[in-house]
Amino acid sequence: MMRTYAGHSDAQRSNELYRRNLEKGQTGLSIAFDLPTQTGYDPDGELARGEVGKVGVSIAHRGDMRTLLHDIPLEQMNTSMTINATAAWLLALYIVAAEDEGIAAEKLQGTTQNDILKEYLSRGTYAFPPGPSMRLIADTIAYTVEHVPKWNPINICSYHLQEAGATPVQEIAYAMSNAIAVLDAVRERVEGRDQNLMGDVFGRISFFVNAGVRFVEEHAKLRAMSDLWDELGRDRYGVEDPKLRRFRYGVQVNSLGLTEAQPENNVYRIALEALAVTLGRNARARALQLPAWNEALGLPRPWDQQWSLRLQQILAYETDLLEYPDIFEGSRVMDGLVAELTEGARVEMARVAEHGGAVEAVDYMKAALVESHRERWRRIETNELTVVGMNRFTSTEPSPLRSDGDGGILVIDPQVEAERRAAIEEWRAARDQAVADAALAELARVAADPAQNIMEATLAAARAGVTTGEWSQTLRDAFGEYRAPTGVGEAVAGSGEDLAELRDEVERVSEALGRRIKFLVGKPGLDGHSNGAEQIAVRARDAGFDVVYEGIRLTPSQIATSAAQEGVHVIGLSILSGSHRELIPAVLAELREAGVGDVPVVVGGIIPEADAAKLREAGVAAVYTPKDWDLNGMMRAIVGLVAERHDTAAPA
């Protein structure tokens, strides 16, 4: 099956995009939701500011969902929804939208990602604490197995673990441990009902994996996962039918390895990564999504996405890839590699089990990932790991691909957010408030009783015109707020030798200031991709800074309050969602308001050069993008900024 991950702005504009993509030969839908929808806020919520319609489509209620799916044949469609914390809610909206078209839930096919652990570990779009989140997952699985039987209620993602720095062994082990946690939770829900239900549950669980550019090892990883999954089904859950034990997975190939420097090279990387998941038939992906060549620069345009779709079509229809049985069968080299990965994964799975299983081991896994990522970064910085165009072979001709007026990326109309704010007010005004209130009260009642399944009350709320933010707030009230571990506190120290000179300078400036240089690292907005910010925080600590790192999802006023109260000397902000245009100026304004407008601010993220220039004009001291991979150099520049601001430059 071929599809591209798509959606932006509002339901109307995304619907047009989907219909065009279907005409081009795409065979399914893959819906990208914006961050407010993913984290359970309405477009007019405070945290939604700057994020509405940015990285996906904004869906706030059943009306939006109906518009999104207008004139798309749902009974033929296989729809993948990248939605996690609020998966139960978006699934309910999808079911209700189908209901409105007269299509029964039994006919619906598709997938809700619905995997919360990787949100705590890497992606950051969680809304509720781990315990209640696992309950929501178990509830959706138990519900769909009976009522929406063709639906894949969960897609266990190891994809984001690799983005967070996971080695192949960690990716396998944490994905399997995650699956065990989910299956154990569902087993409690369905036990004692139907004997065969557990087999059906097992058979409906699919995975979403990553494939990096080391494609031979990556292929071995997928074979190892197939073996382990089969074994798990047979031995732990007593699934007898081998068909139900088959390892089914979709893929988005690696974004971590895509470079901002010479981005055209990413096309080759993507093609090679696609081979990892298609070469051997015994471990071939069911669905493939390829990123666009310019993901490290900003949001891809429709043309960029078409280029990725064509690569899949060439692989499938021009090459002979699909004509052979498994081409690695009997390969001693491949078998050896698989055995090695499987053994490593068993050891790591045992470690997670010792911590009490995947839910309890979130802190442990997070710290391990931050550590792996730090190691990867160290290898790039020391040239142990070659990244063509980034740390080797860096001289380049100017790229004609980026010479268009738009800089080679898609820019969302800033008007969308204002439209969405107005639209949701209208929606609330037009609905029957008493019906909505009653539905929310019932939802609150069910949420407070862990023995009940959340889905019926959620469907009723969807029908009653409740909004995404209201559904989520009701559950936040019932379950409590949660902040995931940052993993940085436990990260071990860097090797120090290359840091000596930098530490001397940090000491010198700190002595002159009277106290240690204090650095606030913050992530404004809803973007949860914290891997970059974490690496900056750890490196700054290793260089001798006092670092205040508060994790993700901060409002501009929270950042300004922290900066003022903590008395920091410099502020680093990280944004990858494209909302820097709105959020950075908002933070600067709040800093002035809090009386700390003179503290230098540096910004890091996926920021096009035209925007970077504007940010510098607005008062940002420096802008860093993925091409700035030399973290020590960045730290030196930051110390320099502090020294300059406090007039403590080194004596000449």
Added chain:
Amino acid sequence: MADGAELGRRLRERDLAAAPAVLNLVESRTEADREQTAALLAAVSPAALGGEAPGHVVGVTGPPGVGKSTLLSRLAAAWRARERSVAVLAVDPSSHRSGGALLGDRARLEVDPRDRSLFVRSTAAAERLGGLAPATRAAAGALAAAFDVVVIETVGVGQSETEVAEVADTVVVVVQPGSGDVLQFLKAGIMEVPDVLVVTKSDLGRVATRARSDVRAALRSLGASATAVVPVSAVPPPTGIDELLEAIDAHRAGLDLPARRLAGRRAHALADFAAEHGERGIRALGGARRARRWLADQDPDLDVAALVGGLEAQIAP
């Protein structure tokens, strides 16, 4: 250039917005800033205030992972609901051999960023694990002139608890069911008896009930059955927070505040002296016990800087 006397005046007038500048000053180790810190402390001394600073200094300590930050979030919200202003000094133990530290505590506190009557500052610990940095003692003393409640949050059991006890009016130790360390420390006398003992995760049912009776038994065996034991749960709906607040208030009401504060100032002076002159300086005084006896004989109205000056005069060449 910070002006200690001026900052002291602002604190006397209960100007909460002075707190960040106060912390920036007391943390600074430059010669000029230390003189200004002394001026600040003189400006909020009992002599200048006409009595002890009115704020309630509460130490909250306990081993990692027992839910201190969650508890503190709830406590801060409860104090704020009673319209008491709150300053939290979070002492983070994560200092590192590079000299740097990752101050993660702020991340774990849920607070309203727009609330101007709530101040949170994280600081790295002194070099000893869990020990208080000299700045924390000075900050607690100064902020108590302006804030209704000043919380010092530290991680660990034993040493840190002892040091917090020197600064705080009321020491709250937080434990969770199933962790025997605190009981062992208590019984072995490594840890002084806390003023209030909180047992978290009281939603855990039988385990929690047993933990509470173990704690009570240990306290009785030490002849400290007066220590309040409060079970709390942070799982919604949170329970026990009001009871904890009452226990903290009750302890303060029954306290000889001037005596406790006086002892605190004397301990502060010795700690400052030790930070500046090290073990050699303490030896030159004839040892820590002799120094404490000397401090105990001094005029109760002397402020910290005067006491440090008195100690330094004894080792002057």
